[in-house]
Amino acid sequence: MDGGNVRFSVKNLFNVEGWVCVVTGGGTGIGLMIAQAFANNGARVYITGRRAETLQTAAKTWGASLAHPQGKIIPITADITDKASIQNLAQEIAKHEKHVDVLVNNAGIDGSTSTVEKGDESAQALQKELWNEEVLMWESVYRTNVIGYFFTTVAFMPLLSAATTRGGGHTGSVINISSISGVTRTSQHHYAYNTSKAAAIQLTQLLAQEMRRPGVKVRVNSIAPGIFPSEMTTEGSNEQNKSSIPVDESYGEKKGIPAGRSGGEEDMAQAALLLACNQYIYGQTVIVDGGYLLAHP
């Protein structure tokens, strides 16, 4: 009888003890929040990025005093815009692990912005503003936010599938960090970023279809965050690789966020654990935005 009830304990429902996770861009911001969520619950988490020092700081600062004795944060440098580097990453991890339970495609960039309000002046003024956007900027945003997610997933496909076939009661899964910017109908002054994030949501659905096949059996989902503190959304990060967004009483109203604040580390951690552990969620995008999209549909 007891067993029937114990199954419902949070510890059991969100058990990632002994799991292997890979979080791209895991040294800062949202990626670090997710890495900490898994590592503090007993997973070995490989964090990747281009800056070795940033990754080492994250691993030293946050990996040394984890809440679970089996947890680990392991830094490995890799550039997700470079196929050879992605392949090297998967091969390095394969030397130490027989499977990867969760791949979090999180590493992303935002590119530059344009003043779209120029359209209030004239078509010519808006045209001039938007024409100034660089093709190279668009390409580099897509190269990271879409193409990088695609090839990283493909590189880890056999290791993710191995997490399913080893019979631990869960499938390997991929979590793509997209954005509410890929859902809202406003450009938010960055067309390249917003269209790349919409593409990441579509990529999630396409990969979910592809990888549900009997020979692969890997779930693919996405988290679309609202505004979270990170190097991308603030001036950078402190000596612990953490960023903060000052929030006063009028913040929620000014930004149109019913929750009245920016996203917190626990908000992101809960969403990542949900998609990793719930075995019945396939091809979905979970929006974690404090209600932002209700005000900015």
Ligand SMILES: NC(=O)c1ccc[n+]([C@@H]2O[C@H](COP(=O)([O-])OP(=O)(O)OC[C@H]3O[C@@H](n4cnc5c(N)ncnc54)[C@H](OP(=O)(O)O)[C@@H]3O)[C@@H](O)[C@H]2O)c1
């Ligand atoms: N913060 C938000 O409000 C928010 C909202 C919605 C979505 N997002 C998404 O969340 C994800 C994480 O961003 P963040 O906000 O946490 O910003 P962040 O702190 O700047 O994190 C991005 C991370 O990605 C890494 N990265 C960038 N390009 C890379 C590449 N080519 N190869 C490997 N790693 C790379 C960066 O490390 P290196 O520079 O060392 O490579 C950095 O650690 C992004 O996909 C972003 O679009 C963020």
